Amino acid sequence: MGTLILSLIGLMIALTYQAPITPPDAPLRTTLLFLGIFIAMSIVLAVFLRQAALRAFENIRDSHQGGPPILGSGDPARTLYNMLTYRNFVRMRRLYWAAVLVGFYILIHNFHLPYIIERPPFLGLGDGTHSKIIQALPFFTVFIIALALFCRVDNAFTAGRWKLRHYLVYHIRWMLVVAFPLTCLGFTFDAVRRYVFDFEAWAFRYPAVHVVANFAVFIVLFILFPLVPRILFRNRSLTRRPMRERLENLAARMEVKYRDLRVWVTGGGGATAFVAGPIRWTRYIFFADTLLDGLSGPEIEAVAAHEYAHARRNHLIVYMGLIFAFTACISPLETYDLYSALGISSGLATEINVTAQLAAMLVFLLTFSYLAKRFELEADILGAQAVGDFPLFIIMLERLAILNGVPTTAWSPMHFSIATRMERLTMFHMFPGEIEKYLSRIRKARTVIVLFIVLGIITLISGGYRDLTRSPAEIAIRDYSYAIHKQDYVRAFRHLERWAPYVNQEDAAEEADKLSGKLLRAGWLEEGLLALKRAGEFDTEKKALYQEKLEQLKRLIAPRN
Numbered sequence: 001m002g003t004l005i006l007s008l009i010g011l012m013i014a015l016t017y018q019a020p021i022t023p024p025d026a027p028l029r030t031t032l033l034f035l036g037i038f039i040a041m042s043i044v045l046a047v048f049l050r051q052a053a054l055r056a057f058e059n060i061r062d063s064h065q066g067g068p069p070i071l072g073s074g075d076p077a078r079t080l081y082n083m084l085t086y087r088n089f090v091r092m093r094r095l096y097w098a099a100v101l102v103g104f105y106i107l108i109h110n111f112h113l114p115y116i117i118e119r120p121p122f123l124g125l126g127d128g129t130h131s132k133i134i135q136a137l138p139f140f141t142v143f144i145i146a147l148a149l150f151c152r153v154d155n156a157f158t159a160g161r162w163k164l165r166h167y168l169v170y171h172i173r174w175m176l177v178v179a180f181p182l183t184c185l186g187f188t189f190d191a192v193r194r195y196v197f198d199f200e201a202w203a204f205r206y207p208a209v210h211v212v213a214n215f216a217v218f219i220v221l222f223i224l225f226p227l228v229p230r231i232l233f234r235n236r237s238l239t240r241r242p243m244r245e246r247l248e249n250l251a252a253r254m255e256v257k258y259r260d261l262r263v264w265v266t267g268g269g270g271a272t273a274f275v276a277g278p279i280r281w282t283r284y285i286f287f288a289d290t291l292l293d294g295l296s297g298p299e300i301e302a303v304a305a306h307e308y309a310h311a312r313r314n315h316l317i318v319y320m321g322l323i324f325a326f327t328a329c330i331s332p333l334e335t336y337d338l339y340s341a342l343g344i345s346s347g348l349a350t351e352i353n354v355t356a357q358l359a360a361m362l363v364f365l366l367t368f369s370y371l372a373k374r375f376e377l378e379a380d381i382l383g384a385q386a387v388g389d390f391p392l393f394i395i396m397l398e399r400l401a402i403l404n405g406v407p408t409t410a411w412s413p414m415h416f417s418i419a420t421r422m423e424r425l426t427m428f429h430m431f432p433g434e435i436e437k438y439l440s441r442i443r444k445a446r447t448v449i450v451l452f453i454v455l456g457i458i459t460l461i462s463g464g465y466r467d468l469t470r471s472p473a474e475i476a477i478r479d480y481s482y483a484i485h486k487q488d489y490v491r492a493f494r495h496l497e498r499w500a501p502y503v504n505q506e507d508a509a510e511e512a513d514k515l516s517g518k519l520l521r522a523g524w525l526e527e528g529l530l531a532l533k534r535a536g537e538f539d540t541e542k543k544a545l546y547q548e549k550l551e552q553l554k555r556l557i558a559p560r561n
Contacts, residue, residue, distance in 0.1 A: 006097055006143065007175040011182055013105050014136035031111045038103045039142060046146040049096055053089040053153045086157040087407045093150065100146075104139045113138075129186030140175070147171050166267040176232050181221060204482035205475060208463030211331045215324055222320055226259075226276035226284050234265035235286065243297060247304045254386050256308040258283040265289050271403035275307045278316040285311075294403045295396065298387070302396040305383035312382065315375045318446065321453050322368065328456030330360045331463055371445060372414040378442050380421055381428060381435055390429035394422050473502030489518045493531050500538055509539030513546070520553070529553060 107113050117123050118131050125131045151167040162170075193199055203210035229235070238244050238261040247261060257280040264286045271291040277283030285307055292300060310316070384393040401408045401418045408419040416424070428435050470478070476499035483492035493515055500508035512535035519528035529550060536546035 006101070007140075007178040009101055010104060010139040010143070011136055011178060013101070013108055014132050014139070015182075015186075028116060031107075031113055031116055034107055034111045035113065035138060038107050039138060042100050042103065042142040043145055043149075045096055045099065046142075046149045049089075049092055050149045050153055052092075053085075054156065056085045056089070057153075057156045087410060089153060089157070090406075090410065096146070100139070100142055104142075107138065108135060128190045129183060132186065133183065143175075144168060144172070170266060173232050177228055180232065181225065181228055185217070185221070200486075201479065201482055205470075205478050206464075206467040207331055208460050208467050211327055211460060212464070215327065218323070219320070222316075223277070223279060223282055226282045229264075229276055229286065230262070230284060233286075234267075235262045236265065237261065238263050238287065240292075243292075243300065246297065246301055250301055250304055250386065251308055254305065254308045254312055254382075256311045258285055258311070260284055262286050263289055263292065271295075271400060273303050273307050275310050275316075278314070278320065283311060290403065291400075295399060298389070298392055299396040299399060302383060302387050302389075302393045303400075305386040305393075306379045308386070309379035309382035310375070313375070313378060315379070318371075318375075318449060319368070322364075322371065322449055325449065325452040325456040326360070326364045328460045329452070330357060331459060369413050371449075373416050374442060374445065376415050377421060377424060378439065380425055381438070384425060384428075385435075390425055394425050394429075397422050397425075473499065476502065489515060489522055490524055490527055493519065493527055496531075497534065500534075505538045505540075509535040509542065509546070512538060 114131065114135055117125055117134050118127050123134075125134070147168060148164060151162055151164050154167075155162050189199070203213075238247070244261060251258065258275075259277070259280065259282060262284050266288050271288055271294050273285070273287045273291055275283065275285050285304070287300070287303070291303065295303065380393065380397075384390045387393065397418050398408060401410075406418075408422070409417050411417060415421075428438070476495060480492055480495035480499050483489070483495055493512075496508070496512060496515060500512075512531050516528045516531035516535065519525075519531055532546060532550045532553065536543040536550070539546070
């Protein structure tokens with residue numbers, strides 16, 4: 001899960017930046033310098049963290065004689081010390097990945113790496129998915145090197161027998177779970193934009209309709225997503241007859257349907273299981289081979305009951321509804337709306353837009369984390385009820401922690417710690433009346449999400465009606481704002497001439513004057529001079545001033561030509 005989240009964040013950073021048309025100051029030298037610093041510092045920090053963890057491991061081994069220092073073995077004091085030491089390493093590794101992501105963000109957004117990749121006279125690959133993949137390479141290079149360094153640490157503390165090749169393949173497959181569908185989607189959008197129509201300009205003009213179209217694509221991807229691990233992971237159908245029959249009978253009792261039960265061949269990876277797919281026709285239940293080999297039959301049945309509970313309560317569909325509601329409700333936060341409605345500069349509008357969307361994203365992540373933790377506990381409760389044995393379920397959770405070599409107190413943004421889950425289940429076992437109270441709170445949370453979805457639908461309907469009934473003046477300013485946003489100043493000048501008749505002519509002249517400077521700096525000399533001439537035609541009172549400026553520019557440009 002950690003690999004998947006990190007890969008998603010890294011790809012989002014690479015995908016969200018639009019390279020400027022006008023070159024930044026000294027882009028090549030400064031960008032390559034920071035690129036080298038970013039990669040070198042990332043590797044140095046990873047080596048330092050690795051060596052510190054291995055020294056701590058050696059201290060544990062030297063202080064206690066005999067027996068492998070793994071979780072759940074040896075004397076209790078030694079096991080506890082090892083657990084706490086490994087937990088500290090996991091915490092420091094999270095801080096390390098956060099620092100790497102910050103450095104990569106600075107490289108992309110402040111040192112203009114995309115400019116070198118996308119614009120001539122450098123690589124000049126253009127703004128497409130192939131360019132975004134190259135932009136993401138520094139992050140994934142650091143990611144793979146750091147994984148190679150951390151392999152020995154994970155093996156030491158958890159008594160793992162990972163070979164480096166298998167360890168890297170295991171994590172790279174999780175990276176591909178994110179990268180593969182996003183890359184395919186990106187190349188599809190590139191083809192549509194090139195051969196059919198410019199959907200980005202259309203989306204800027206009709207944002208509410210664009211949200212609906214985007215979400216329709218998202219639903220299709222979400223339904224088909226289970227095919228990605230089915231293709232990328234080494235897996236096979238579960239054929240152990242006694243075990244498969246027990247799991248099928250359990251699914252029938254819980255009224256859960258699926259396409260198949262699959263064994264995920266990890267090569268010594270984490271002991272885990274997960275449900276993939278919101279609907280029965282594409283739903284697979286995956287069980288890691290290490291889990292099937294390390295747990296008893298009743299414990300495997302308890303794990304399956306937990307995953308079946310996720311499917312039974314449609315948690316994936318609830319998550320999908322939450323994402324829809326979030327994207328729909330923030331759809332009015334668009335730069336061009338602020339630009340036109342409030343009469344502020346496009347730069348200030350962009351800052352307001354970015355700040356508001358970051359705040360909304362933070363609220364969404366906190367909400368998602370809150371909901372995911374409680375859904376996990378709900379699945380624990382329903383799973384324990386299905387197998388009819390709360391103590392067995394509690395023992396299974398502890399056994400999973402030992403198999404995965406993680407402390408029961410380990411923190412996760414999407415799960416309560418195993419210790420907390422065990423404590424809650426113990427309480428529910430002792431006081432069954434508390435179960436209904438807890439499930440009632442979950443139902444209330446679902447009701448709030450439904451209301452949130454209804455609000456999102458209302459927002460989209462009202463926004464779509466507003467988009468489709470825009471006046472020609474509003475459409476013109478949207479097109480102009482989009483061209484400025486994309487730094488396509490030639491197109492912006494064409495849209496400015498369409499927009500100018502609907503606004504105050506002094507404002508149109510001032511905007512044409514600013515656009516003239518941008519065109520000239522970008523090398524569009526003829527268009528820049530024409531924009532300045534138009535400024536004089538828009539504002540007749542300052543026509544002489546604009547004419548004088550135009551003549552000065554012509555004299556400056558003439559020797560160059």
